[in-house]
Amino acid sequence: MNRSVYFCNHCKKALLDVEELLFVEESSARSFCSEDCIEKYYQPIVSWYENLERETRVELKVADEDCRSLISDPNLMDKALTKPDEIWRYENEIGEDHFIFIKTFSPERPFHVVIMCHLFERQPSFILLATATRSPKLLDKFRGGEKITNPDEFIARDDLPAGAIDLELEQESLNAIEAKKSAFLARLLQDRIAADIPFEQFDLYEKYFKTTLEDPDEIYADEDDEGDQIFNYIKAYQQNGVSFYYFIICVELEKEDDGQAQTRKIIPLIAFPTLDGELYKIYKSGTLVSGNLKN
Numbered sequence: 001m002n003r004s005v006y007f008c009n010h011c012k013k014a015l016l017d018v019e020e021l022l023f024v025e026e027s028s029a030r031s032f033c034s035e036d037c038i039e040k041y042y043q044p045i046v047s048w049y050e051n052l053e054r055e056t057r058v059e060l061k062v063a064d065e066d067c068r069s070l071i072s073d074p075n076l077m078d079k080a081l082t083k084p085d086e087i088w089r090y091e092n093e094i095g096e097d098h099f100i101f102i103k104t105f106s107p108e109r110p111f112h113v114v115i116m117c118h119l120f121e122r123q124p125s126f127i128l129l130a131t132a133t134r135s136p137k138l139l140d141k142f143r144g145g146e147k148i149t150n151p152d153e154f155i156a157r158d159d160l161p162a163g164a165i166d167l168e169l170e171q172e173s174l175n176a177i178e179a180k181k182s183a184f185l186a187r188l189l190q191d192r193i194a195a196d197i198p199f200e201q202f203d204l205y206e207k208y209f210k211t212t213l214e215d216p217d218e219i220y221a222d223e224d225d226e227g228d229q230i231f232n233y234i235k236a237y238q239q240n241g242v243s244f245y246y247f248i249i250c251v252e253l254e255k256e257d258d259g260q261a262q263t264r265k266i267i268p269l270i271a272f273p274t275l276d277g278e279l280y281k282i283y284k285s286g287t288l289v290s291g292n293l294k295n
C-alpha cells in the first residue's frame with residue numbers, strides 16, 4: 001500500500017513512474033499524464049481569462065482593437081516570449097503563480113503584446129492568454145505582482161543551481177547509457193561460445209561484482225565507436241575448482257560545470273563471468289591502465 005503512485009490531475013489515471021509525469025507550473029506539483037489532459041484541464045481556466053479580458057476591454061472602451069489579430073503571428077509570439085521587455089510574476093495567496101510577458105513592437109503605430117503564461121524551469125509551458133493592445137490602460141491592468149528585474153538574465157537561466165535544469169541532461173545521459181548497454185550486450189551475444197556460462201546463471205556470479213570493481217587484476221581503457229572512454233575491469237576467480245574471469249564494462253561520463261570543475265563518473269554498463277580464454281582476449285582490448293584508477 002505504500003508504493004508511490006501519481007494521479008493525472010485531469011483524468012486521474014494512476015502513474016507509477018515519476019518520469020511519466022508532465023508538469024506545467026513552476027511552483028506546483030500539479031502533474032498530468034498527457035498533453036491532451038493538460039489542454040483539457042486548462043481549457044476552462046483559459047476561457048475564464050478570455051472572458052475577463054473581454055469585460056476589461058469593454059470597461060476601458062477598447063473592445064475592438066485591430067492589432068489583436070497580430071498575435072496569430074508565431075514569429076511575433078516567439079519574440080515576445082524569448083525577448084520580452086518586461087516580465088511580471090503574479091502569485092496568489094496559496095502560492096500558485098503565473099507570469100506576464102510584455103513586449104512593445106514599434107512599427108508606424110506601436111502596439112504591445114501581452115502573454116499570460118505558466119513557466120516550468122523558466123520556460124513557457126502553457127499560455128493562458130495572449131493579446132495585443134495599444135491601450136496603456138489595458139496594459140497596466142496586466143502589470144502586478146513582482147517585476148522581474150532583468151528579463152534577459154531570467155530567461156537565460158544561468159543563475160539556476162545546476163540541479164534544477166540538469167534533469168533533461170541527465171535524462172539524455174541515461175538514454176545514451178541504455179543505448180550503449182544494448183550495443184555491448186549484442187556484441188557479447190555474438191562473441192560468446194555456446195559452452196560458456198549460460199546467461200541464466202549470471203546472477204550466481206553477482207557476488208563477484210563488488211570485488212572486481214574495487215580490486216581488479218587489470219583495467220583496460222578503450223574508446224567506443226562514439227568516442228566515449230570505456231574501461232574494462234577484469235578479475236580472475238576460482239569457484240568449485242573452476243577458473244573464470246569476471247568482467248565489468250564501464251563507460252566514463254564527464255560533466256562540465258561552468259568549464260571549471262569536471263566531474264567524472266564511471267558507470268558500469270554490463271558485467272559477466274566467462275570461462276572462455278578467447279573472450280578474455282577480445283575484451284582485454286585497449287591500453288592497460290595503471291592501478292591509480294582502481295579507486
Ligand SMILES: [Zn+2]
Nearest residue numbers: 008011033037
Ligand atoms: Zn490524464
